[in-house]
Amino acid sequence: MTMTLHVDIVSAEEEIFSGTATMVFAPAEMGEVGITPRHAPLLTRLKAGEVRVQDSSGEEQSFYVSGGLLEVQPHVVTVLSDTAMRADDLDEAMALEAKERAERSIADRQSDFEYAKAQAELAQAAAQLRMLQKLRKKGR
């Protein structure tokens, strides 16, 4: 019996692949790695590139990843794929953008939250909703 690995390729938005394989190739950050069964536990970052999964008949399936993480345990390989290009400066730029958006949308912002006003407003809304429910029940 040939030894096999269980391979899962998942991204935050969907499951991409799940199945068995005899060998997996992945574009690790320090160079491409080939994983066979009984590999030592390994955790590494992936570069953008191709993950190839070879099954027992020697057939290969390949998946493109734009980066992510690779976790290896003796009989399980997990590829946690990113859905987009990631880089520290890119993330930084997106964070800055989110901050600026927040500042722009609240130009006249006060950092003190008006609890009394908020609670009054919410109580009113809740009362309206309760009233609606009551009316609905009466109607039946």
Added chain:
Amino acid sequence: MSGAKEIRTKIKSIKNTQKITKAMEMVAASKMRRAQDRMNEARPYAAKMRNVVGHMAHAHPEYRHPYLEEREGKRVGYILVTTDRGLCGGLNVNLFRKVVAEMAEHGKAGVGMELAVLGKKGLGFFRRLGGNIISEASGLGDAPALTDLIGAVKVMLDAFDEGRIDRLFLVNNEFVNTMTQKPAIEQILPIPPSDVDEMTHHWDYIYEPAAKDVVDALMVRYIESLVYQGVVENIACEMAARMVAMKSASDNAGELIDELELAYNKARQAAITQEISEIVAGAAAV
């Protein structure tokens, strides 16, 4: 017959409204199913992440990541997930009530707060009432991409790294079933120990490159995946709530139409009776 004509126009306009609410109900129903699928598709990633984080926490006791460390400080951060659009019943209001109650308690205790708001409804609410919003993302659509959230989440993670907040909570609606959505506040930072699976024997990974780099990358992705899950779940809730709200709107419109039709028929009959009696009276006078 002026009364009857007025009633007829009213009936027509209500029927038009009913058509719209019925269409919205059906659209929301199909979107809800798709949102639920998306919710299920996103699950394996979070589960795998949790697995790896759990393994790592136990395999590597000498390096504790700051995200796993309980802190002394009390300042809190909230990532508040709301909808972009309205007409979804009390979904947002219930969520606001829950979070405002908690914020009021923190406010009384003099605890500093920082907010990240996702969704236009939340933004509008806090714009009106103030609040220390440090990042936002809105207009995510029905199929949000993780990329759209990275920025907003990173601002909060930076705040945590810099010690401006000591705990981070995710606030979103939990999808119980089509009829029930429950507002929930969940701590995501520091990662609660219960989320980390127990392990019995000791072993460690080979890290490439250094352990710290890999673990940092892993933690950031883990938090992002949690927030993404929250957003997708909130969309499923939004669609379910809208479906229910639109269904009752259509039902109400139906009831109104029935009542108006009754009134219309009465008015029509009264007019005919009056006409007949006028004719009879006229004939008698001749």
